[in-house]
Amino acid sequence: xxxxxxxxxxxxxxxxxxxxxxxxxxxxxxxxxxxxxxxxxxxxxxxxxxxxxxxxxxxxxxxxxxxxxxxxxxxxxxxxxxxxxxxxxxxxxxxxxxxxxxxxxxxxxxxxxxxxxxxxxxxxxxxxxxxxxxxxxxxxxxxxxxxxxxxxxxxxxxxxxxxxxxxxxxx
Numbered sequence: 001x002x003x004x005x006x007x008x009x010x011x012x013x014x015x016x017x018x019x020x021x022x023x024x025x026x027x028x029x030x031x032x033x034x035x036x037x038x039x040x041x042x043x044x045x046x047x048x049x050x051x052x053x054x055x056x057x058x059x060x061x062x063x064x065x066x067x068x069x070x071x072x073x074x075x076x077x078x079x080x081x082x083x084x085x086x087x088x089x090x091x092x093x094x095x096x097x098x099x100x101x102x103x104x105x106x107x108x109x110x111x112x113x114x115x116x117x118x119x120x121x122x123x124x125x126x127x128x129x130x131x132x133x134x135x136x137x138x139x140x141x142x143x144x145x146x147x148x149x150x151x152x153x154x155x156x157x158x159x160x161x162x163x164x165x166x167x168x169x170x171x
Contacts, residue, residue: 003144003145009121010118011106012117035142035143037147037170038070039070039162043074045074045112053157060163061116068169077094136157
């Protein structure tokens with residue numbers, strides 16, 4: 001299946017003190033390089049599953065990042081404190097603006113020590129609608145083809161499928 005293209009906003013390109021500057025918008029397809037796999041991790045800071053395995057994701061990233069590109073895609077909050085709070089371990093309100101979404105992504109990187117480059121879904125939630133990464137999922141794409149969609153199993157996250165897929169791709 002072809003991986004759908006969509007617009008994304010790189011967290012690194014965004015300046016939080018300059019509201020007059022338009023954010024950089026890139027296409028997902030522009031990130032793909034021929035023959036080089038790409039892993040997309042779709043989720044949000046308020047997702048407990050993501051926060052629980054963020055250190056494992058860093059380990060996977062560090063193991064493969066010379067041969068495979070990785071991106072975390074910040075989507076709408078899974079458990080925004082003003083919409084669907086669970087446990088209130090992390091208090092982030094529903095994103096009303098792109099600045100809100102990018103601020104949540106920045107906080108996520110800081111608090112989880114995430115090393116993976118972060119992109120944000122746009123405020124029209126195109127990535128969310130096309131990929132359905134709720135609450136947290138990973139996607140492996142090679143040459144524009146979706147090779148693997150990983151998702152939680154029995155309310156926990158097992159990255160075995162992801163690691164096996166990546167090992168097979170770099171053989």
